[in-house]
Amino acid sequence: MENLIFHIDVNSAFLSWEAVYRLAHRGGSLPEAESLGADVLAGYHMSRRDGCIDLREIPSAVGGDVTKRHGIILAKSIPAKKYGIQTGETLLEAKHKCPNLLLVPPNYGLYRECSAAFLDILREYSDTVEPYSIDEAFVDMTTTCHLFGTPEETAVQIKDRIREELGFTVNIGISDSKLLAKMASDFRKPDLVHTLYREEIREKMWPLPVSDLFFVGRATAKKLASMGLATIGDIAGADPAWLRAVLKKPGEAIWGFANGIDLSPVLAAPAPNKGYGNSTTTPFDVMDAETANLVLLALSETLGSRLRADGAKIEVVSVAIRYSDLSYFSHQKTLTSPTDLTLEIYHAARELFPGLWDGRPIRHLGVHTGRARYGAYGRQISLFDEIDYEKLAVMDRTLDALRQRFGRDAVKRAVFLNQPVSHMCGGVP
Numbered sequence: 001m002e003n004l005i006f007h008i009d010v011n012s013a014f015l016s017w018e019a020v021y022r023l024a025h026r027g028g029s030l031p032e033a034e035s036l037g038a039d040v041l042a043g044y045h046m047s048r049r050d051g052c053i054d055l056r057e058i059p060s061a062v063g064g065d066v067t068k069r070h071g072i073i074l075a076k077s078i079p080a081k082k083y084g085i086q087t088g089e090t091l092l093e094a095k096h097k098c099p100n101l102l103l104v105p106p107n108y109g110l111y112r113e114c115s116a117a118f119l120d121i122l123r124e125y126s127d128t129v130e131p132y133s134i135d136e137a138f139v140d141m142t143t144t145c146h147l148f149g150t151p152e153e154t155a156v157q158i159k160d161r162i163r164e165e166l167g168f169t170v171n172i173g174i175s176d177s178k179l180l181a182k183m184a185s186d187f188r189k190p191d192l193v194h195t196l197y198r199e200e201i202r203e204k205m206w207p208l209p210v211s212d213l214f215f216v217g218r219a220t221a222k223k224l225a226s227m228g229l230a231t232i233g234d235i236a237g238a239d240p241a242w243l244r245a246v247l248k249k250p251g252e253a254i255w256g257f258a259n260g261i262d263l264s265p266v267l268a269a270p271a272p273n274k275g276y277g278n279s280t281t282t283p284f285d286v287m288d289a290e291t292a293n294l295v296l297l298a299l300s301e302t303l304g305s306r307l308r309a310d311g312a313k314i315e316v317v318s319v320a321i322r323y324s325d326l327s328y329f330s331h332q333k334t335l336t337s338p339t340d341l342t343l344e345i346y347h348a349a350r351e352l353f354p355g356l357w358d359g360r361p362i363r364h365l366g367v368h369t370g371r372a373r374y375g376a377y378g379r380q381i382s383l384f385d386e387i388d389y390e391k392l393a394v395m396d397r398t399l400d401a402l403r404q405r406f407g408r409d410a411v412k413r414a415v416f417l418n419q420p421v422s423h424m425c426g427g428v429p
Contacts, residue, residue: 004151005266006139007173007181008122008158010114011190013135014062014075017114018104019055020167059083060102063091074106078190111135118162118170125158128268136185138178140266155193163191179214179262180205186212201260206233214257215250223247224254232258272374276314278303278426279366285324286362289353294415296349298425299367301413304342305400305424307369313338314369317348321356322364330368331356338373341392345369366426 010016061076071091083098094101115134122129125148128140141154148154155172163169169191173184176198183205184196196204211221213232227246229235235243235258243251256262278299286292296319307314318332331352339345349367402411412423 002142003176004141004145005175005178005181006141006151006155006158007132007178007185008118008137008139009171009173009182009185010118010135011169011171012056012075012077013114013168014106014111015055015060015077016075016168017111018062018107020114021107021110023054024167055102055104058102059085059098059100060104061085061094062106063094063103064106114166114168117166118168121158121161121165125154128266130266130268131270132182136182138181138266152193152195159191159193177260177262178264178266179257180260182214183212198260202233205260206231206236206258208232210235213254215254220247220250220254273310273312273372275316275368275370275372276303276306276312277366277368278306279320279364279368280426281322281364282362282421284420286365289357291421292353292357292362292365293350294419294421295365295425296353296367297346297413297415298421298423299365300342300346300349302424302426303367303369304340304345304396305403307340307372308396308400310374312372312374313340314345314372316370317345317352318368318370319349319352319356320364320366320368321362322366324361324363326363329356330366332368332370334371338371340396341389342396343392344389 056077057079059077059080059082061080062074064071064074073085073087073089073091073094075087076085076094080094080098080101083101085094085097085101091103094103111134115131119129119131119137122137122139126139126141126144130138130140132138141151145151145154148157151174155174159170159172171185171187171189171191172193173181173186174193174195174197175181175184180196180198180201184194187194187196187204208231209221210216210224210229210232211218213235216224223246224235229238235254238255240252240255243255245251247254280295280299282295286295315335315338316332317335318330320328320330322328333348333352335344335348345367399411403409408424416423
């Protein structure tokens with residue numbers, strides 16, 4: 001083949017990583033189960049193997065903190081899936097489906113370590129590894145696969161090494177393009193290798209429902225169903241001009257994907273961000289502008305540190321609000337000069353907020369940016385400037401250095417003292 005691409009996807013990543021860690025370091029103990037009652041606990045003990053309980057073998061899920069209103073399912077076990085529990089639904093919805101569902105809190109530091117460990121193994125097989133998310137990656141095996149065996153033999157070797165050395169399982173999809181490799185890895189799970197070569201599209205991919213096609217979400221799937229398109233094969237056989245007329249530009253892309261058309265290369269170095277964003281769901285409804293401004297400052301603090309770490313400056317700032325009824329609104333403005341300064345981002349967000357907020361209780365706030373630039377960019381000087389931008393830049397860099405060395409809580413602005421808002425919020429802790 002001209003190209004040989006693997007897609008590696010960790011099975012139930014967060015849940016698997018939690019299970020492996022607890023088995024290795026806590027003897028499979030599940031303190032979270034104690035609140036479920038003796039009868040439920042006895043049922044879990046029946047699932048013991050070698051004196052340990054494996055989260056992957058019982059109805060369990062990794063979920064957010066209800067007290068902080070981060071209450072959604074992030075990952076679930078295969079036994080939990082049998083109850084109809086879905087990633088992204090609320091903890092309350094999941095508990096209603098399975099009252100004995102065991103919920104464990106997320107540990108993002110652990111997940112980053114597990115992700116790095118499995119990527120290290122992949123890089124032993126190819127120099128071209130593209131992380132696609134924290135739990136999946138593409139590997140270009142075109143020039144190296146012959147060193148290890150056939151594509152299928154090499155994929156099985158990688159899969160088995162990850163299971164034996166790291167303790168969790170992956171699915172691997174094999175094809176000549178990223179799209180088809182990703183589609184293949186989503187076939188039957190867990191711990192399996194699947195191929196989806198171009199000549200196998202008609203047999204393996206076209207009978208699948210449209211919702212299984214990459215890029216097709218729930219709303220698009222509904223739209224396609226209303227157009228009489230039930231399977232991926234139906235899309236592949238449709239007139240692309242008709243799809244574009246109905247679905248606009250995404251219609252053309254969906255038709256291409258259904259026909260296995262994907263020319264995107266595997267990129268070892270990630271493309272630079274076009275924008276940076278940061279948001280948080282507050283543990284309480286924000287009812288006043290003063291508290292909202294504190295949250296915006298905390299978001300800008302975290303966002304500014306990320307920009308400076310990447311050597312990026314942005315030209316557009318936007319503020320987003322999600323109200324307690326989950327309705328969502330946003331406004332944006334363009335800055336006069338690119339910036340990475342925390343206070344400049346915050347002042348732009350603070351200016352946008354009054355025109356966006358209608359006085360209702362706020363559940364979620366976000367600060368997002370656009371038109372990111374990299375490298376040295378000068379500032380447009382104004383005769384009316386009363387701000388010492390260089391002084392602010394030195395202060396930001398000093399704060400970054402202190403937090404890098406002593407921890408993010410080593411120094412904070414006085415305005416956050418004795419306040420219910422963290423001085424750096426949003427993002428991954």
